[in-house]
Amino acid sequence: MRSRLRLLFLGLAMAVMAGLHGGTPGHAQDSAGEGYAHPEWFAEADWLRQNLAADDVAIVALTPAEEFVAGHIPGAAQIDWKALEVVETSDASVANWRADVEATLSELGIERDDTVVVYDGGTFIAARLWWILHQLGHDDVRVLNGGLAAWVAEGGDVEAGESTVEPSAVPYVGEPNAESLVQITEAEAALDRADTVFVDARRFEDEYAVGHIPGAVNVPFMANAEADGPKLWKPAAELRAMYEEAGITPDRPVIAYCATGVRSSVTYFALRQLGYEDVAVFTGSFVEWSSDPARPVTTGEAP
Template sequence: MSDIVVPAEWVADRLDEVRIVDTRDAWEFDGIGHIPGAVNVPFDSFRADEHAAEDDTESEPGGPEGDAGGATTGQGMLPGAEVFTEIMSEAGITADDRIVAYDDTHGVFAARFLVTAGLYGHDPERLHLLDGDFSAWRLDHETASEVADFDRSEYVVDPPAETPLVGIDAVAAATDDPDTVVVDTREGWEFEEGHIPGAVRLDWRELVDDETRGLRPREEIESILDERGIAPDKRVLLYCNTARRISHTYTVLRHLGYPDLAFYEGSLTEWKADGRNLETGA
């Protein structure tokens, strides 16, 4: 297991060595407090609305099959290279920084930030998700109300030549591939209303312990994955509705060492908009 998902003690010992990104809303960051040294990058600031995604499609990183990675419909998609550059520069973050992200929702919004950073070229080995969230952190660790002052940086976006992103045609082909398992990370009722044919359901929250607000023990997670046929020797292709929830599952599977992960950024929003077939029921 890697240090992609890191415990609070790991972070507390490195407060002076890492850049901490709080992805909660500004009112939470300012009014409730935050991890010392954190900078606030609210979730809404790094997801594109429909028009932004359409305007910036050419700047989005592409998938390994050459598919367009940036979806052009729905909420929660990649913000565009220029927008992300400005966000990171304003936060005083450089491309060389080691980043720890957190939220107060079991890590799902923080994971989306980390996935976005990785797709725009930040070294994945320098991106970490706090195991747990702010509510868990403040039970045993110091919080701050003052805002740390960082000078503006000149963040450089440099998307890698290959990313885990796949487009809609690659997803359709994967539904007939015995070496690929297509995973729907939404809730059960959503899955029953309609899902990509052949997909298996894995609600992202199943991997989270509600009491600790962090990940379940590794053996419990592996048991759940094994039950669904989500094995390390398979190519695992993830989707949800708008690519938020798959970000958490993607991060957890990377943490567990799964070697072949595919990320359908368009997710079910794009799939339905394109008129593709859906299966219903459990």
């Protein structure tokens, strides 16, 4: 079994390095920080290498279990994004979801005073766990820019096998930030406000065009990523130009949604990094919106 895992890791590392297209290891360091409102919300691979053994640094991989077993950052815990969905946003459901999430965070070994670094395998979905911790009032949570590929490119070690992280002895109790989350009643009310813009983070052809909240602007979540090499966040200037061209400006309240609130967390992270203050995730997203046929749905492109 160990030899098979070593082969899996070797294949993973070769694939990651092949995907760099000759880019330098320092490229991830160059793309984050400058121009962002909150550069402290990023972790760069070289910083993580220097702080990997710190007792107050908790690392979480937001990846499928089989991908984690094939190779992960040493000392990381693992969870799949599917465990973090909520598609019904009544008060009771949101309260239950938060309680479940807090129990999950304890299982991942996370404590309130930890610096939490979340990463993925190039999917950008790490922003979902970042948003959850941010929503629960966690003080220091960071997204590893470029994910596992950037870590390998910087010479970081990778280990195979399951996580050895022990659950926290102290139950995780958050202090929810209500302003970062929109429930269905608030989304319905916002539909009648001309200044509010809904941003749909889903794919265009097979999701947005098939049906979306009326007036929503489509900016797929992976549009925030650079096209080549490790999936680094685009420079702030490029992101700002992309969103403003779509009519998403800092003076307008923004509600981000997708199918189940996972990909729209990427949109939230991007806009907050650009200095947008009035941004929230409609975490029930289109699954909840479309569950009632009385709610309006538009097809095709936005006007």
